[in-house]
Amino acid sequence: MKTDITKLLGIEYPIIQGGMAWVAEHKLAAAVSNAGGLGLIGAASAPAEIVREEIRKCKALTDKPFGVNVMLLNPNAEEVAKVIVEEGVKVVTTGAGNPAKYMEMWKKAGVKVIPVVASVAMAVLMERAGADAVVAEGMESGGHIGSTTTMALVPQVVDAVTIPVIAAGGIADGRGLAAAMMLGASAVQMGTRFVAAKESIVHANYKEKLIKAKDIDSTVTGTTTGHPVRCIRNKMTKEYLKLEKEGADFMELEKLTLGSLRKAVIEGDVVNGTLMAGQIAGLIKEELSCEEIIRQIMEQAESLM
Amino acid sequence: MLEKLIGIIEEQLNVEGMEITEKTSFKDDLSADSLDLFELVMALEEEFGVEIPSEELENITTVGSVMEYLQAKGIEA
Numbered sequence: 001m002k003t004d005i006t007k008l009l010g011i012e013y014p015i016i017q018g019g020m021a022w023v024a025e026h027k028l029a030a031a032v033s034n035a036g037g038l039g040l041i042g043a044a045s046a047p048a049e050i051v052r053e054e055i056r057k058c059k060a061l062t063d064k065p066f067g068v069n070v071m072l073l074n075p076n077a078e079e080v081a082k083v084i085v086e087e088g089v090k091v092v093t094t095g096a097g098n099p100a101k102y103m104e105m106w107k108k109a110g111v112k113v114i115p116v117v118a119s120v121a122m123a124v125l126m127e128r129a130g131a132d133a134v135v136a137e138g139m140e141s142g143g144h145i146g147s148t149t150t151m152a153l154v155p156q157v158v159d160a161v162t163i164p165v166i167a168a169g170g171i172a173d174g175r176g177l178a179a180a181m182m183l184g185a186s187a188v189q190m191g192t193r194f195v196a197a198k199e200s201i202v203h204a205n206y207k208e209k210l211i212k213a214k215d216i217d218s219t220v221t222g223t224t225t226g227h228p229v230r231c232i233r234n235k236m237t238k239e240y241l242k243l244e245k246e247g248a249d250f251m252e253l254e255k256l257t258l259g260s261l262r263k264a265v266i267e268g269d270v271v272n273g274t275l276m277a278g279q280i281a282g283l284i285k286e287e288l289s290c291e292e293i294i295r296q297i298m299e300q301a302e303s304l305m
Numbered sequence: 306m307l308e309k310l311i312g313i314i315e316e317q318l319n320v321e322g323m324e325i326t327e328k329t330s331f332k333d334d335l336s337a338d339s340l341d342l343f344e345l346v347m348a349l350e351e352e353f354g355v356e357i358p359s360e361e362l363e364n365i366t367t368v369g370s371v372m373e374y375l376q377a378k379g380i381e382a
């Protein structure tokens with residue numbers, strides 16, 4: 001399937017893997033790229049040299065294009081931004097802020113820049129700043145989210161910009177891809193679907209939680225702090241939401257979630273950890289390889305379109 | 306200019322009736338998040354017929370900094 005995004009990025013299928021913190025490391029990124037999608041390494045809050053190593057390891061596993069997601073709130077973001085150029089990474093997506101100050105450097109180096117946006121105004125300003133495409137991410141997504149749904153956000157962003165739009169949030173199968181295309185998107189980005197992939201390094205307990213999750217099993221913590229995060233309900237979210245209701249301050253809430261994503265991903269602590277996942281987790285029934293996931297999605301989407 | 310700016314800010318950030326001076330911080334005093342600031346920039350551009358590059362957003366933290374930016378661009382009203 002050829003779209004503006006497959007052409008722009010030189011990939012076979014219009015499927016991008018989200019740059020999830022802790023989860024999107026080189027093995028997952030390489031597996032998605034080798035399967036014809038675009039894999040991303042999530043730089044999250046990692047130091048720049050770790051990101052460099054991840055990029056090199058990913059290159060050793062694939063000849064296909066892959067990208068890096070830069071989390072702009074990372075105190076090391078500037079260093080990470082430079083490493084991307086030095087290592088010749090082809091694509092960068094950005095989250096948690098405004099990447100304008102790195103745009104010139106990346107564009108000069110021929111890096112395709114794709115900011116994740118949660119509003120039309122941000123999409124418009126990013127296009128003007130030189131973005132090659134945008135990811136319009138709805139609040140169905142896992143992890144840090146905006147407040148507009150994919151169904152509402154994608155067509156409004158599509159109408160407001162001339163660059164290609166990638167839909168994200170609530171997409172995990174061929175129906176989701178086909179629907180996103182109908183809304184005017186040129187590709188989809190999926191996070192949760194790939195967290196449950198065979199090549200994903202997340203702890204077996206976490207994967208099991210994802211596969212068992214039902215439609216209403218996610219909740220949003222942090223709305224009162226201005227940093228809402230969608231994750232699967234567990235003891236941690238229950239305590240967090242209770243504290244929020246009682247008007248707990250930021251520091252008190254932070255204590256509960258400090259290192260909690262790592263706890264879930266690496267240690268498999270599904271009781272106290274943060275199990276970031278989108279609302280579509282309920283659709284995921286089995287652990288498949290990235291190649292199987294992408295093949296199934298493409299077959300289903302093509303039969304529908 | 307301050308009066309005109311306050312009008313735009315009040316409408317964009319829904320902060321009618323709050324005290325707004327040159328020192329008012331969008332984030333700390335008016336609880337604006339980054340998406341609010343993108344909306345505000347779009348509204349300012351429309352009102353003053355000026356293009357505010359996204360790089361400038363980092364420097365636009367207070368009402369006064371917006372005034373300075375617009376004045377530096379030669380906007381008087």
